Structure formats: structure tokens, C-alpha cells
Amino acid sequence: xxxxxxxxxxxxxxxxxxxxxxxxxxxxxxxxxxxxxxxxxxxxxxxxxxxxxxxxxxxxxxxxxxxxxxxxxxxxxxxxxxxxxxxxxxxxxxxxxxxxxxxxxxxxxxxxxxxxxxxxxxxxxxxxx
Numbered sequence: 001x002x003x004x005x006x007x008x009x010x011x012x013x014x015x016x017x018x019x020x021x022x023x024x025x026x027x028x029x030x031x032x033x034x035x036x037x038x039x040x041x042x043x044x045x046x047x048x049x050x051x052x053x054x055x056x057x058x059x060x061x062x063x064x065x066x067x068x069x070x071x072x073x074x075x076x077x078x079x080x081x082x083x084x085x086x087x088x089x090x091x092x093x094x095x096x097x098x099x100x101x102x103x104x105x106x107x108x109x110x111x112x113x114x115x116x117x118x119x120x121x122x123x124x125x126x127x128x129x
Contacts, residue, residue, distance in 0.1 A: 001026040011035060013046050014053045014076045051076035063083060064103070067096035 007027045008015040019042055027035075035043060050056075057077045058065045071092040077085075080085060085093055 001028055002032070007032055007035075009053070011043065012053065012056055014051045017046055017051050017076065018042070042048060046055075046068070050078035052078070054084075057082065059094060061097070063093065063096040063100050071096060075108065113129065 002010075004018075004023050005015055008018060010032060022042075023080075027028060039047070052060065053063055053076060054068060058068050058071070060082050061068075089097075
């Protein structure tokens with residue numbers, strides 16, 4: 001059995017927005033799988049309109065969780081609120097999106113360099129005569 005918070009995380013939903021019965025009832029893995037394969041209306045609606053948990057909000061805005069913290073966004077946002085922010089982004093959102101893009105680019109550069117290093121170490125030595 002898993003706690004409702006764990007189940008909410010696995011479903012990608014914001015627990016306080018879920019029905020009371022979900023918030024107070026531990027779920028088995030079979031229950032969780034049933035929710036995934038045949039979601040009830042409340043789950044479908046919650047996934048579509050929110051409010052969304054922090055990690056989902058960050059992904060939808062194209063920023064990191066830390067970026068939301070720096071901007072002091074502590075409330076769960078709905079789809080409409082996210083759309084409004086993206087339509088007319090405040091200065092903090094523009095800045096955090098740029099920072100996040102730079103971090104992703106740097107992570108890609110590091111991963112490519114690491115892959116190149118691994119490939120170089122795995123190459124057989126050339127015969128030198």
C-alpha cells in the first residue's frame with residue numbers, strides 16, 4: 001500500500017486538489033494501475049486543468065523547480081494561469097527560462113564530452129611498429 005501523496009506524485013497530480021476520498025485512502029499498486037489505465041473524470045479533469053504540482057508547473061513554464069522558488073511561486077498553478085504567464089511573461093519568467101535553457105545546453109555539452117571520453121577509453125590501441 002502507498003500513501004496518497006506517493007500515489008499523487010506517481011499520477012502527476014496536486015494532492016490537495018484531489019477528492020477527499022483519494023486524499024485519505026492508501027492505494028495498492030493495482031489501484032494505482034487502474035487509475036492510470038481507466039482514469040475517473042476527476043483525474044482526467046485535474047490532469048487537464050490543474051492545479052498542477054510544482055514539477056509539472058515548472059515543466060509547463062520551461063523553468064526549473066528552483067526557478068519557481070526564486071520567483072517565489074509557491075502556489076500550485078492552473079492551466080489558465082500558466083497560459084496567461086506564457087502569453088505575457090513577467091521578467092522573472094523570461095530570466096528563468098533563459099537560465100534553464102543555458103543549464104540544459106551545458107548539460108548536453110557535458111554529456112557529449114563524457115560520451116566522447118568513454119568512447120576514447122574503449123578504443124583499442126593502434127599497432128605501432
